[in-house]
Amino acid sequence: MADEVILLDFWPSMFGIRVRVALAEKGIKYELKEEDLRNKSDLLLQMNPVYKKIPVLIHNGKPICESSIIVQYIDEVWKDKASLLPSDPYRRAQASFWVDYIEKKVFDAGRRTWYTSGEQQEAAKKEFIEIIKLLQEQLGDKPYFGGETLGYVDVCLIPYYCWFYTYETMGKFSLEAECPKFIAWAKRCMQIESISKTLPDEKKVFGFCLELRKKFGLE
Incomplete structure (x- = not known):
């Protein structure tokens, strides 16, 4: 069964762009859900109840928040392509x-x-x-x-x-x-x-x- 990957994002966000670059670098297909930050979706509030901010990566129903943490997560989960983080x-x-x-x-x-x-x-x-x-x-x-x-x-x-x-x-x-x-x-x-x-x-x-x-x- 293929992974379900959803990204909650807002197009000019440099934090969201980080995640999109990492996903593209790893060749991961995902569904992009563009957020209206003045009227945040129920999904965003549910998936990031602490900060209520984008980006949020939802991987098989589980949310990962904070862009730098998401990039690390992507690197650790999808290991078939070159690593972004050093092994040392x-x-x-x-x-x-x-x-x-x-x-x-x-x-x-x-x-x-x-x-x-x-x-x-x-x-x-x-x-x-x-x-x-x-x-x-x-x-x-x-x-x-x-x-x-x-x-x-x-x-x-x-x-x-x-x-x-x-x-x-x-x-x-x-x-x-x-x-x-x-x-x-x-x-x-x-x-x-x-x-x-x-x-x-x-x-x-x-x-x-x-x-x-x-x-x-x-x-």
């Missing part, structure tokens, strides 16, 4: 550390580059660039954060790339000028089919953010 315990711990760093730093600073203005925006822009510079330093001369092949950190970080146009346009800065090796990594990732076919168009994301700014009276 130290390298695995390091990968988990950097994903934790990304979750604590990148989203918040990135959001503030387009959701704020004035001094707050300037501070957010500087903070965001410093965060990316640190990640660039961690990447070093490796093709991917996972080494020679796409890995856990890459999958958890690359979804932000489709938001960079918004961050840069609203914040009036260029990440390629500030962090060329990092952008070269992102472009390298975009040559991988599981990523290029999963990430939404950056202009569509930008339009979504413009609508949010209008809705909250930020224009």
